[in-house]
Amino acid sequence: xxxxxxxxxxxxxxxxxxxxxxxxxxxGTKSVHWYxxxxxQTPVVVIFYDxxxxxxxxxxxxxxxxxxxxxxxxxxxxxxxEADYYCQVWDNISDHVIFGGGTKLTVL
Amino acid sequence: QVQLVESGGGVVQPGRxxxxxxxxxxxxxxxxxIHWVRQAPGKGLEWVxxxxxxxGNKYYADSVKGRFTISRDNSKNTLYLQMTSxxxxxxxxxxxxxxxxxxxxxxxxxxxxxxxxxxITVSS
Numbered sequence: 545x546x547x548x549x550x551x552x553x554x555x556x557x558x559x560x561x562x563x564x565x566x567x568x569x570x571x572g573t574k575s576v577h578w579y580x581x582x583x584x585q586t587p588v589v590v591i592f593y594d595x596x597x598x599x600x601x602x603x604x605x606x607x608x609x610x611x612x613x614x615x616x617x618x619x620x621x622x623x624x625x626e627a628d629y630y631c632q633v634w635d636n637i638s639d640h641v642i643f644g645g646g647t648k649l650t651v652l
Numbered sequence: 653q654v655q656l657v658e659s660g661g662g663v664v665q666p667g668r669x670x671x672x673x674x675x676x677x678x679x680x681x682x683x684x685x686i687h688w689v690r691q692a693p694g695k696g697l698e699w700v701x702x703x704x705x706x707x708g709n710k711y712y713a714d715s716v717k718g719r720f721t722i723s724r725d726n727s728k729n730t731l732y733l734q735m736t737s738x739x740x741x742x743x744x745x746x747x748x749x750x751x752x753x754x755x756x757x758x759x760x761x762x763x764x765x766x767x768x769x770x771x772i773t774v775s776s
Contacts, residue, residue: 545714577762579697586747586769587697592762630697634760639711641687641699641760 546635548644555650562621564647566614566631574633576614578607581646582627590629591616623651654678654765656748661770664738674731674748674767682706682726685751685760688733690744691769700746701733704757716742738774745769 579587591607631644660672688700701722749763
């Protein structure tokens with residue numbers, strides 16, 4: 545089955561750039577979506593179709609996808625960005641939605 | 653505004669059954685696929701199932717296939733999840749979530765709106 549691999553945790557100082565990766569075989573051929581989930585809240589899409597940003601999501605959030613790695617980048621990180629982040633794809637071989645294991649972003 | 657409201661959660665014994673409902677509003681329910689996603693306490697997101705806009709296609713995670721059944725009633729703007737042979741490992745918050753794509757039967761995309769979730773605890 546198709547597996548999305550994320551680092552369990554990423555730490556970054558305020559004002560710096562956070563990079564969260566999502567690795568899988570030929571993930572660049574799929575559309576990747578990213579969710580932010582703050583404690584006690586429901587997930588929110590922050591990036592869809594690799595790099596599109598829903599209305600209301602700051603421009604500090606961006607995404608890319610190529611080869612075997614998709615990346616979520618958050619610039620000028622602040623304490624409000626502390627959350628779990630999940631990548632997600634639709635696998636048309638298994639006809640399954642696949643979520644990555646999630647990455648906990650800590651702002652130091 | 654788009655709303656999805658789950659109900660039907662609670663405590664249930666292993667081996668028993670339960671049916672969840674997800675009542676929706678604020679969008680044309682009959683035009684979108686809808687997913688169930690669960691999250692065990694302190695764990696990550698796990699996709700459970702999806703049903704196409706017309707109910708014609710249904711797909712399940714391997715962990716629930718044969719035990720759970722997703723269905724919808726487009727006249728009531730409501731999604732269901734019938735769960736049987738429940739196990740301790742099914743304990744989780746269950747979310748319903750709308751797929752972003754219109755009139756898709758075979759391929760699904762990002763989940764753009766989520767309900768608040770309903771907690772299922774499977775325990776004797």
